[in-house]
Amino acid sequence: MTEKVAELGEFPLIDRLGQVLGREGRHPAGLDLGMGDDAALLQSRAGCQWAVTCDTLVEGRHYLPSYLTAFQLGRRAMAVNLSDIAAMGGQPRYALVALGLRGDTLVAEVEDWYRGFAAALNPWDAAIVGGNLTRVKGGQFISITLMGEVAVGRALRRSGASPGEVILVTGYPGQAAAGLRLLRQQGDRAGLEYHPLVQAYTSPVPRVAEGRVLAGSGLVSAAIDLSDGFLGDLGHLCAASGVGARLWAKQLPLSPALGAATVEWGDDPVQWFLGPSDDYELIATCAAEQAETVKAQLSAVSQVPVHQVGVLTDQPGCLELQDAGGSLSQLGIRGWDHFANGGQ
């Protein structure tokens, strides 16, 4: 258990990680050739197209090892990618994993990353089919490319929304940022593992089933996942669609845990809901008269609450918040910028 990756070497390490996947991962029917050759070989399904995405987590910037177990880190890194496929309405299929590892990293730790990858992929019968291992001197990184399938013409884009449509959101945004604040305050995760806000940060559940229902419904005009923060990502959707948005303050789903924490901090929970936070929930838009149908279809497959939080307007670039008394305030977009913001 104390063996380091530099002691084991590249090819034996690849073998060990392949053994983890052999025991704990899946081998989907369309996978003709997995790891071990120059490339993997994959079949496509008739009537489908591919949705492909790529996300990278860098140690010290996107995560600190003291906040997450190795298993949680692997599961979260894969969830970040699954969430992008979910936002397109896709079925996750195949992942490639590029790792940058320091030589003194424990082999057992990397094996736990792989257990986390498999745990995130297994519910969708998706599998790791390739990747790359390389040695780094500074911060380690995990870069994942994920391929998902979606029926031709059914994919959810950011660009299809129209004024007058309503805005739906799954779950309780803002919790991940609040959980990260708790971890930062304390400096590590000891005793915080089961705090609901910390779990929202360490163990996000990508809304893959929900995204597939949204795409399958044929009623949803646009969708995006929450990786930058509610306002930042809603802003991306509005920019792509050429619309504005008005949010109803009283309708925003604020979780009890977020409420309790913000009381303690003396903060406004609405600011935590709107601000930078990577919750991996989904925003979707649809005609107002279809909202109940969409929600009913979601509730048939998912326990995740869905709330109607606002309406799209014909004022591009304008995001505003309407309070209980009906007065409006302009909202500045404050999402996560990977260059302008500081690391963790």
Add this chain to the structure above:
Amino acid sequence: MTEKVAELGEFPLIDRLGQVLGREGRHPAGLDLGMGDDAALLQSRAGCQWAVTCDTLVEGRHYLPSYLTAFQLGRRAMAVNLSDIAAMGGQPRYALVALGLRGDTLVAEVEDWYRGFAAALNPWDAAIVGGNLTRVKGGQFISITLMGEVAVGRALRRSGASPGEVILVTGYPGQAAAGLRLLRQQGDRAGLEYHPLVQAYTSPVPRVAEGRVLAGSGLVSAAIDLSDGFLGDLGHLCAASGVGARLWAKQLPLSPALGAATVEWGDDPVQWFLGPSDDYELIATCAAEQAETVKAQLSAVSQVPVHQVGVLTDQPGCLELQDAGGSLSQLGIRGWDHFANGGQ
């Protein structure tokens, strides 16, 4: 020209790189949605399967900026991936690029990486369809996932070779390692840009057209590209196929430039040919009686020389060299291990 990526910010940088690709890259017919959404959307061609690969270059480990221009680095990073698709006999289609960038890196430099990516992809009408930008503090990295298409059942694997078959190789292996030695001796590229050995290192040409001919011929039993070194990669092919190999010393293609350099160094050029070197040439195996047909098919589409350098044996794990007098010596496999070896 002095603007830094931290000054520009993530989303404007993505826009700028998208502009480079808009001007200098391709937009293949099967690409329904490129960069700018949660995922790209890609069509599959009937009768084809996907070959997917992933390779990462890390600054200080796989390259030094003083050895390569930014354009060369981008082109080489993509060539490394194109070579893997070539080794499967695939047609390159779509790439995703994950970059780790320091904040003080010049925007113009990253734009030149993208010009290099496009220059490598354009001959194959292939395109960058997504990726990820993140900030790092230490060594920068370029991690690319490349998807290629190959007719179902035609892909070249490492595992199909049989005893008695002959070993073919394209080009002149060993030159890249010799070029890297020249760069290391001097410490930078000044005045060495046009040296043939240095060009073999800075500007490898992936053998995509040749790989497609090899796969299309139906005569080739196995193939691999040279990324670790001739002996290391031949060893991978032999291990996957359960065979051994006997090389004929007099038949090894030693380039004049390698010959001249090794005379100066007092080295044996055969050791440079066999040893660690990433030349991105192809090794292929076929029945002895088909070798001339395969070579003729290659010469119809490619000027790259192809040599028959040995034969496969029924002694798994045994690689040997036969000299002009007929006597045999055992060869130890000495390829590149990304953890055991030092960086550049």
